[in-house]
Amino acid sequence: MSTKPIRSASHRLTNNVVFKVICDSVGTDGKVLDFGSGAGHMCQRLGNYFEEAGRNPADHIYACEINPSEFLYDKIKCKKISPDSDIPFPDNHFDLICSIEVIEHTRRPYDLFCEAYKRLKPDGTFLWTTPNLLHMKSRLEFLFTGFGDMYPPPSSLEKNAGRICGHIMPLNLATSPMARARLALANLSFIWIGENGVPLSGLSSFGHCLKWPLGITTVKFIIMIWMIGRKIVTSSARRIRLIYQLPAAVFLLFASLRMIDYYDRYTRHW
Numbered sequence: 001m002s003t004k005p006i007r008s009a010s011h012r013l014t015n016n017v018v019f020k021v022i023c024d025s026v027g028t029d030g031k032v033l034d035f036g037s038g039a040g041h042m043c044q045r046l047g048n049y050f051e052e053a054g055r056n057p058a059d060h061i062y063a064c065e066i067n068p069s070e071f072l073y074d075k076i077k078c079k080k081i082s083p084d085s086d087i088p089f090p091d092n093h094f095d096l097i098c099s100i101e102v103i104e105h106t107r108r109p110y111d112l113f114c115e116a117y118k119r120l121k122p123d124g125t126f127l128w129t130t131p132n133l134l135h136m137k138s139r140l141e142f143l144f145t146g147f148g149d150m151y152p153p154p155s156s157l158e159k160n161a162g163r164i165c166g167h168i169m170p171l172n173l174a175t176s177p178m179a180r181a182r183l184a185l186a187n188l189s190f191i192w193i194g195e196n197g198v199p200l201s202g203l204s205s206f207g208h209c210l211k212w213p214l215g216i217t218t219v220k221f222i223i224m225i226w227m228i229g230r231k232i233v234t235s236s237a238r239r240i241r242l243i244y245q246l247p248a249a250v251f252l253l254f255a256s257l258r259m260i261d262y263y264d265r266y267t268r269h270w
Contacts, residue, residue: 006072008041010101014129018100019045025125028053030060030095033119035087035112036102037063040073047075064088085112087119094120099128104151104167133170 008015019042026032028050034043040063047057063078064087065071071078079088085106087097097116103109116126131150132138138149147153151167
């Protein structure tokens with residue numbers, strides 16, 4: 001069993017959810033492909049899982065990476081892939097294919113769906129994660145910088161010249177129904193899963209509808225109090241009342257933002 005943890009480039013919560021979904025889906029008998037496996041963090045976790053069940057990781061885990069020399073998990077082999085989303089394995093071969101924070105690096109993301117469908121067994125699972133541009137933090141970054149969260153401008157560093165790096169294909173819950181429609185033609189289904197492992201079917205839409213009314217109402221309330229304060233300059237009693245109202249408005253603002261952040265946690269990565 002591997003003892004020294006391999007570092008992951010993905011968010012810890014995302015990795016935890018992916019690992020749980022894989023274990024629940026394939027048990028200890030299935031075959032799993034980690035497409036775009038990086039240094040091998042998820043392969044190592046899955047390898048330890050299969051070893052604890054008395055299985056050989058090489059019989060159940062497969063990996064492919066655009067730069068296999070960076071793959072550090074030595075109990076399985078890592079195949080080289082190209083940026084065109086081709087999966088170099090036979091058709092109907094895997095019970096589950098996972099792609100963690102990879103699809104946003106591809107030139108044609110929907111090609112990866114088609115490739116995964118071919119390589120999966122009937123009733124197989126394609127599990128993928130990607131940053132969501134509709135997250136509140138991403139919206140604010142786009143407002144002030146012109147670039148969404150985790151989608152900065154291309155690197156100007158000389159060391160990155162010629163390297164395939166950075167996120168080039170932004171996806172979100174609004175545009176990805178195109179993928180849902182395409183896979184529906186192949187009789188496949190979609191389930192959105194948030195960072196805490198809860199399906200997003202109703203929860204994300206509730207949070208999305210809740211955040212803007214709360215924020216707008218709070219801003220209107222603060223503006224209203226400010227306007228009242230500008231007009232009232234003689235009544236000391238009303239000034240005292242205003243002193244109590246302003247902290248309440250600030251508290252309401254931060255409570256609303258905290259609630260927004262709470263619901264956004266379900267959709268920051270999906």
